[in-house]
Amino acid sequence: MEYAAPTTVDEARTLLADNPGSRVFAGATDVVPQMRSGRPEPSVLIDLKLIDRLMSVTHDNGHWTIGAAMPTSELTSNGEFTSVFPGISEGAGWIGSDQIQNRSSLGGNLCNGSPAADSVPAMIASEARAVIAGTDGERTIPVADVVTGPGQLSLADGEFVVEFEIDDPPANTGDAYIRMTPRTEMDIAIVGAAVRVTMNGDTCTDARVVLGAVAPTAVRVPDAEAALIGSSLDEAALAEVTAAASAAANPINDKRGTIEYRVQVAGVLAKRAAVLAAERARA
């Protein structure tokens, strides 16, 4: 196994194309444990952290651009970003521990392909886009379209995520991400729920509800969104959100949580995230 540390996107693109079996990484917080647990070693480990474009965050022309390899701790400590997207910041803030967050990145969290990735549901709720570099240049797709199943990506060989774009939200918009873990920290979500709502007075005018860890990928819940839009998040609407989210959950049974538990709590967390997002939208 070799290690390479390109300083430009082009250089990384060439390395990836020229070396079958190579793999890009940012913080290596998933790659190293995977190798230790017996997954085949890549031919070349390509470190993306020396490429400036992947390590920066900018805000102009009505949208944010976030480098795919930037440590999530730089995002969660970015006061301006966190005030605009508290839900995305919360999700990023639940990855591993403080030490892990000095290495972990949005790009890595997404491209590891885990359905339980904490930063992904809120990105989808804000309709974030992924800018992908490949042998033929760059293309931009919704974050929701990157992961196709556990550990499975829509990216072709030789492609990697360079950065994310997120548009400024409309006025009176708030988002939230909450999750359930058997342990309160340093654990992997058994249910995650991100909600983003836009409020006009007491009425919700737009909503996105996204669940994590209860299906092969993060999933949007259109029925829950429909229940929120036009409502004042009254008891009836929240009961519909709860039922819709539970209905949309299609989880696995594993050591951390049973199917019954995940289905039930998906509804509970979707409701709680909706209430929290609405509080933020009104603030």
Added chain:
Amino acid sequence: MSVGQSPLRHDAAAKTDGSIEYAGDTVPAGALQAVVVFSGRAHARMLLMSTDSALAVPGVVDIITAADAPVNEYGLTMRDQPALVGVDHTGAAAVDAAVSRWEADQIAVVIAETRAAATAGAAAIEVEWEDLPLVDNIDAALAPKAPLVHPENGLDTNAYHHLRIRKGDPDFGFALAYAVIDEVYEVPHQEHAYLQPEAGTAYIDNEGRVTIEIGGQWTSEDREQVAHVLGLPEDRVRIIYKAIGGAFGGKEDMSIQIALGLAAMRLAERGEHRPIHCRWSREESIVGHHKRHRGRIRIRLGATHDGTITALEADVDLDAGAYNYTSNKVLGNAHVSVAGAYRIPHARIDSRAIYTTTVPGGAFRGFGGPQGHFAIESAVNRLAAELGIDPVEMRLRNALVDGDDGITQTVMPEGVSMREVITACSLQAELDEALPDPEPFSPIASLPSATTSLRRGRGFAAGFKNIGFSFGFPERCEAEIVLNGNPNDETPTSAELFHGGAEVGQGAHLAMRQMASDATGVSLDDVHGHFSDTATSGDPGSASASRLTFMAGNSILGAAEEAEKAWREGDRPARGFFRYTPPPTEALDPETGTGAPNFCYGYMAQCIEVTVDVDTGHIRVDRVTSTHDVGKAINPALVRGQIEGAVVQAHGYAISEDLQLADGFITNPRFSSYLIPGIGDIPLQVDSQILEFADPLGPFGARGVAEMPFITYTPALTAAVHDATGLWFNTFPLTPSRVLGGLQAAEE
């Protein structure tokens, strides 16, 4: 006076700055690396093993197999385990050494220039196995015609150890009862999860002794077991304890000691004298050492209208796993503690240790007490609820007092303080005041900012734990003290304390120096400890059974007296050696269980307050009141450390730790999936209430405290959850899935 004070630990600075020498840190230059190879078979007979390819791996120096063990059997209390499973063993062994009875039976030790080479060598060992039928739980083990895990013991059952208590007439007792509860309780495994996995270094010292530097709990016993397998007199083996990252009973049995000892002995014979280092990874540690016993306890408990207990029946089945380790002794403690610290006129108790082809059960803080107390204390809480009696009142009504017979029909050792402890705990916990309304769980993200789904409750439990070894074991502890000074000095200027007692992180060595200081009149700074080296210290007994302060203290008091005698006679330096033996205990009668099992007990009570999120099943513990009669707190800060540490460890046992087995294999041998509590999970507040009712035999009146705060935690917690939700849980851990599942089932 040093006793009763809390001076700074002498090892605090070095532990804080990292300079202290742990057995895993002190790898001598040029040391060889050893990897212990596990069978990876839950139950199988070895047909063939070839090390030829492994020996050809570059860097591999040698491979130790069963053929290298002069005596191929060992065990702390029964020699039912092969040192190395193998087909070509020639050493004496009562056990069939060709059979692997759990996944971590050791089959070889690969010694190489590097750990990587040793690991590659281990992978190159070729073994042929014939699989034998799995016996992977106690139901399978007890089924008619179940395969026998240890046919060599001549029994026709896997239930190889059976204890009985027959007291009074249980049928009559239950006929007197106004209410009877009859419940089955299931208790899970628990992993010790010490900070430091097993690590050690072996070499031949300058006096030709096979020497092992390691962390452990009982130097002399380690030496005895290693010497037995090596076929050496004990004085040809030396055990030295380095600093240790926790033990909790998990380092009382052998792990890598015998492998290292065999390797050092055989390599020296072949002319290779470099030291040999072995260090287990976390996965190797979790797979490779024993666990707290899982088991099942059926209990029937009856009481009159006013809450007076009339009869008890209990069946205690513990899964001993593949080998006995200390299961027979753990079972004895569960057997006695399942009756609680109560007057019970009529009782039948049957307790069995059962072999299975899974990870062995063994010593772990509480040693059978947590299992027994979970059953009896849950039963008492349930019976009190059924009778409409306050659980504290129920306990006071039945608690043992001085002069009472215990469940084994012999008088309790003097100093029974159960009632005082229960009363003190109930007052400290302010049980007469209603719980305030729940507060939001913030900042835990999974929990709500609204409080509509939150329910509060509190629960109570009490109990006792023996101090020292039980059931007729020849309990002893040795100390030597040397007083230094000039011929004309009236009092010594300094003292040397030689003691084998193991420091396992609890601060025992400081407590010993404090007691030596008071015993000799030498100031604490001038008492120098020389600890835990079989070449310089005697037999201390184990750092277990909450016994070390009590036993070491008495040995130190005796040695100080001897040394002072010599001092007065003019010896300079003046030496004193003392072997303390407490009053003898008795094995229980095999038919009736009659006998005096213990010479001293500590008594404890706990009250736990919880908030339960009934929408997610998440439990937060808001407050723990942990009350302990320690006799005398030799060092109050260390006592509080034991209480808080045990509470946190018990919290993991009760709430989140869930060791999972499939077909005899542990499937979550890592901390990402075996969840010990994090800082955000532990109780928000622990009130440590230290009571000092002097024990008549204890040094300065001291009893012990190490295990007690663990033992009553789970039944107090489940009672609190019942108070909050109306649900009784007869098994745990109370993970969110289990709690929510229980709530949903109750709704349907």
